[in-house]
Amino acid sequence: MSQKITLDHGSGGKLTLELIEEVFKSESGLDSAILGDIAFTTDSHSIKPLFFAGGDIGKLSVAGTVNDLLCVGAKPLYLSTAFIIEAGFEIDKLNRIVKSIKEEAEDAGVKIVCGDTKVVENGKCDGVYINTSGIGKIIRPIKGDNINDGDAVIVSGSIGEHGFAILNQRENLNLNTELRSDVSNLTDLILPLIESDVEIKFMRDPTRGGLAMCLNELCYKRDFGFEIEESLIPVMEDVRVISEILGIEPYYSANEGKMVIVVSKKDQDRALDILKKNPKGSNAKIIGKVSKKTAGNVILKTKFGSTRLLKMPVADKMPRIC
Amino acid sequence: MKAFRIKVEGIVQSVGFRPFIYRLFKNCSGWVRNSSGYVEIYLECQTSKEKIKKLIKTKKPANSQIDSIHIEEFKINKRAFDGFFIKTSSNKNTTPSIPPDLSICDQCAKELFDEKNRRFLHPFINCTNCGARFSIITGAPYDRDKTTMRYFTMCKICNQEYNTPSDRRFHAQPICCNECGPEYFLINKKKIIAKGIEAIKKLSEFLTKGGIALVKGIGGYHLYCDAFNEDAIERVKQIKNRYSKPFAVIVRDINTLSDYCFMSTEEQKLIESQIKPIVLLRLKSNKLQSATMGSPYLGAMLPYTPLHLLIFHFSKLKFLIATSANFTEKPLIYSDKDAVNFSETDYVLTNNRRIIRPLEDSIVKLVGNKKLIYRYARGFAPGVYSRKTKPNILAVGCDLKNNIAVSLKDKVVLSQYSGDLEEYENYLRFKEKVDDFLNFFKVKPDIVVCDKHPNYLSSNYAIENFENTLQVQHHKAHFASVLFEHQIKKPCLGVVLDGTGFGDDAAIWGGEFFIWDGKNIERVGHLKYMPFAFSEKAVKEPFRLAILWLKHLNITNHPLFDKYPEITKAAAFIEKTETSSAGRLFDVAAVLLGIKEKNSYEAEAAVNLNYEAFRSHSKEKLSYTIKNNIVDFSPTIEQLVYLNKKTNRSDLAMMFHNTIIDAVFENILNISHSNNIKNIALSGGVFQNEIILSGIVSRLNKKGFDVYFNNTAPINDGGIALGQIWLANSRLNI
Numbered sequence A: 001m002s003q004k005i006t007l008d009h010g011s012g013g014k015l016t017l018e019l020i021e022e023v024f025k026s027e028s029g030l031d032s033a034i035l036g037d038i039a040f041t042t043d044s045h046s047i048k049p050l051f052f053a054g055g056d057i058g059k060l061s062v063a064g065t066v067n068d069l070l071c072v073g074a075k076p077l078y079l080s081t082a083f084i085i086e087a088g089f090e091i092d093k094l095n096r097i098v099k100s101i102k103e104e105a106e107d108a109g110v111k112i113v114c115g116d117t118k119v120v121e122n123g124k125c126d127g128v129y130i131n132t133s134g135i136g137k138i139i140r141p142i143k144g145d146n147i148n149d150g151d152a153v154i155v156s157g158s159i160g161e162h163g164f165a166i167l168n169q170r171e172n173l174n175l176n177t178e179l180r181s182d183v184s185n186l187t188d189l190i191l192p193l194i195e196s197d198v199e200i201k202f203m204r205d206p207t208r209g210g211l212a213m214c215l216n217e218l219c220y221k222r223d224f225g226f227e228i229e230e231s232l233i234p235v236m237e238d239v240r241v242i243s244e245i246l247g248i249e250p251y252y253s254a255n256e257g258k259m260v261i262v263v264s265k266k267d268q269d270r271a272l273d274i275l276k277k278n279p280k281g282s283n284a285k286i287i288g289k290v291s292k293k294t295a296g297n298v299i300l301k302t303k304f305g306s307t308r309l310l311k312m313p314v315a316d317k318m319p320r321i322c
Numbered sequence B: 001m002k003a004f005r006i007k008v009e010g011i012v013q014s015v016g017f018r019p020f021i022y023r024l025f026k027n028c029s030g031w032v033r034n035s036s037g038y039v040e041i042y043l044e045c046q047t048s049k050e051k052i053k054k055l056i057k058t059k060k061p062a063n064s065q066i067d068s069i070h071i072e073e074f075k076i077n078k079r080a081f082d083g084f085f086i087k088t089s090s091n092k093n094t095t096p097s098i099p100p101d102l103s104i105c106d107q108c109a110k111e112l113f114d115e116k117n118r119r120f121l122h123p124f125i126n127c128t129n130c131g132a133r134f135s136i137i138t139g140a141p142y143d144r145d146k147t148t149m150r151y152f153t154m155c156k157i158c159n160q161e162y163n164t165p166s167d168r169r170f171h172a173q174p175i176c177c178n179e180c181g182p183e184y185f186l187i188n189k190k191k192i193i194a195k196g197i198e199a200i201k202k203l204s205e206f207l208t209k210g211g212i213a214l215v216k217g218i219g220g221y222h223l224y225c226d227a228f229n230e231d232a233i234e235r236v237k238q239i240k241n242r243y244s245k246p247f248a249v250i251v252r253d254i255n256t257l258s259d260y261c262f263m264s265t266e267e268q269k270l271i272e273s274q275i276k277p278i279v280l281l282r283l284k285s286n287k288l289q290s291a292t293m294g295s296p297y298l299g300a301m302l303p304y305t306p307l308h309l310l311i312f313h314f315s316k317l318k319f320l321i322a323t324s325a326n327f328t329e330k331p332l333i334y335s336d337k338d339a340v341n342f343s344e345t346d347y348v349l350t351n352n353r354r355i356i357r358p359l360e361d362s363i364v365k366l367v368g369n370k371k372l373i374y375r376y377a378r379g380f381a382p383g384v385y386s387r388k389t390k391p392n393i394l395a396v397g398c399d400l401k402n403n404i405a406v407s408l409k410d411k412v413v414l415s416q417y418s419g420d421l422e423e424y425e426n427y428l429r430f431k432e433k434v435d436d437f438l439n440f441f442k443v444k445p446d447i448v449v450c451d452k453h454p455n456y457l458s459s460n461y462a463i464e465n466f467e468n469t470l471q472v473q474h475h476k477a478h479f480a481s482v483l484f485e486h487q488i489k490k491p492c493l494g495v496v497l498d499g500t501g502f503g504d505d506a507a508i509w510g511g512e513f514f515i516w517d518g519k520n521i522e523r524v525g526h527l528k529y530m531p532f533a534f535s536e537k538a539v540k541e542p543f544r545l546a547i548l549w550l551k552h553l554n555i556t557n558h559p560l561f562d563k564y565p566e567i568t569k570a571a572a573f574i575e576k577t578e579t580s581s582a583g584r585l586f587d588v589a590a591v592l593l594g595i596k597e598k599n600s601y602e603a604e605a606a607v608n609l610n611y612e613a614f615r616s617h618s619k620e621k622l623s624y625t626i627k628n629n630i631v632d633f634s635p636t637i638e639q640l641v642y643l644n645k646k647t648n649r650s651d652l653a654m655m656f657h658n659t660i661i662d663a664v665f666e667n668i669l670n671i672s673h674s675n676n677i678k679n680i681a682l683s684g685g686v687f688q689n690e691i692i693l694s695g696i697v698s699r700l701n702k703k704g705f706d707v708y709f710n711n712t713a714p715i716n717d718g719g720i721a722l723g724q725i726w727l728a729n730s731r732l733n734i
């Protein structure tokens, strides 16, 4: 491991995984801790720009934590919010962020029960950082410990929007696009699934590192892998266009309102039916399956009939090509 | 009376070495046998050590290679043996050696068409001097029961030949005949429609009529069709989804080939050698354009199996397209099951001899009289170098062209090629190849060396599966591969002109000047950094880099900006890294000259720029600057933009080449002068460009430099594993 923290260590890719393993000496494991009947999680949020097409840091900080609770089979109940604010930050903007937090919390069915505020010197932080912690009630624990050959992999909707929307705005690409972040809590989409008797093996919101990271992390050093069909992955046209322009595949772009769900094959259609009842799940798709044959690897079957490895993102700007 | 214990090392097994020794000493007494990795001789004879050594060395079989002969002499009172005989192999636990697959020899070829011979028209005819080896061997030492020929019981006569020391087929492990050998089958819609020689006859007729077929060869399946039949070629293009990368051909005979191509004596020797690689030859006419897709070269090989000879015998075909059977990027088909299930062709010609290792055809070009190896596979692999290394090392090579290497105590073995590891099936073959080499050569690596690139699958594989790993910089490994190959002991200046590799400073390197002073490798110069973005797309679509560089050089107006407005817009804001890559410079030049904006295969733009330059004899050059050993081609790029359309395109292409030669040469002069170095090593994919390589070499030779470059291993990434071995063994500044 390199001796200094780099931005890549926080990119959610392989280096993040190593950082967690080697420094924090913890397995990256599940999105939330399962403590008997209680699920507990925490997440810090920093984003540039703070306000973006489709949302802002406030909405993001609620949705992220709520979705992490849902991942382990919990009904999200309570949230704390802690702000780190840069001196000089406009109160008006703060008001907007707080308002958006309230709205998203209401939509997600969670109560904000405590909070904290710190102000740091100008230049010591980039506008505002928000940490949220959340508590949920376990409906049924989903631990990802019973994943079998042939289990179905579902995504709850089209992928890559958040990452590319942010990039488009931050890098001032000004590409003619209506692209918006998909940031959203998934309570009303996922809770019915948890409450059903569909055999859910695993859930994760594919945030940093995108779908590629999410799947790779799940099978990293495990005795199963994934076979994904490229043609089945839902991708919006605008995402495709940006992906083409930037040379970044949508599988590596972050999502903030999507869920990757592994269910037993026998229940795959029922799971899909439940998701599709909610507008947020209207684009839900079975994109592939768990495979013992490809243990430790995520392979993508392309439209041209070839199969390639969907790698864990490391330093994605670096082409492998010679 | 005198006796001798003799140990001969090198490629001495399965090349007729023991029968040769038998014939040499049959009037003396003693024995000869294969040990794992060498041949052992006990000889009772009134002669001298020197004589024995000379005899063996001068008369050795054509395909053998002697690395060392160790002779121990002692006195005996009386003979222990009556005559000289061949003992069965001893199974000692030392390093085995296996020669590559060899093309059919002249004697076998003659017998094949001799009606009186018992192997008349036998499609598997072979002897100790020829035939399949590496592709059908399951283990060492090399014996019939360790090949896939073990499923075929020798008939009486074959058995007799096999056991007669004076016979050419004495211990020819794959020996067989029409009675007892494997058989060919012609399959149509999964049904066998003909067998044996009938199958081959039918196939020949079918190919003559313009059909395409999937045909089993030595190391896998090929797609065959008549190279003059446009429709057939069109269908092959569709099947392979390959529309601009030339196809290789098998040509009836050397005379036919010389009607179509220029061929030097050296080139003829190479194409006729038993390696039988695809040799790139300059075309005389454009009659084979559909096969070569506009390339000035024809990739041609002579028939290397009895089957090839039979097909030409039963038909009037002159050239057969023989392209490995795969979809683009996918690996070669070599299992019979996959072949039979392949539904894209009307016919499949298969046989019941199993292939153990898939091996593609090797590709070579001669520059001067030196080999430039583009692809190192059938006929070359496994390639053995006699080198002593302290630890046992496994080198996993690179991702895009993968050849691995293992070092055993006293030899280093370079593997066959696999394609881009990102393609999952190639990755699986890479893993199989690593396991195969470790098992086959019975080696437990003390250290596993890989590329420093954080995204290389080969590197991640090494790190995840082995304890003691070492990551080395890509271009230092390129440089070291030359130091390895030529066993350079004196300080040396290394020039690596390449595509892209991960640099020590996390930039993308690819145009590097190094000094090895006998202790360390130090980067002393490079091409000036230019911006890089758009990830792998920038390599596949070089117009993106062209736009980026034009913007960087403050060129405000260019047709590319209008043609690609989104990319132009994005280029201004996208996050950038830096590159010193020479390959990318060629890409950009090709784009700016309007030659190619997107690559459909690796380096297509650069290759076409090279071809364009062939049409010119311009001696002129463009401008560049050098400061502190850093070569800046910005003025060159500006001139390309300015002169484009004002100057003949071919001339500009040639002037660009001249510029690179001039600049690299000047930088070499500067660096070598201030460091007092006389040895120059050249490596990297850009040196596959003949104009650049021979241009730089001849300028250096004129100045009295000793110039070395890769010519027994690929100069591209296929040779990197050898450099990795060298670096791991010296563990210097890496």
Ligand SMILES: [Fe+3]
Pocket (backbone or CB within 6 Å): A322, B474, B478, B498, B499, B500, B501, B684, B685, B716, B717
């Ligand atoms: Fe290279």
Ligand SMILES: [Mg+2]
Pocket (backbone or CB within 6 Å): A031, A043, A064, A068
């Ligand atoms: Mg989280």
Ligand SMILES: [Zn+2]
Pocket (backbone or CB within 6 Å): B104, B105, B106, B107, B108, B109, B125, B126, B127, B128, B129, B130, B131
């Ligand atoms: Zn022969």
Ligand SMILES: [Zn+2]
Pocket (backbone or CB within 6 Å): B154, B155, B156, B157, B158, B159, B176, B177, B178, B179, B180, B181
């Ligand atoms: Zn026989």
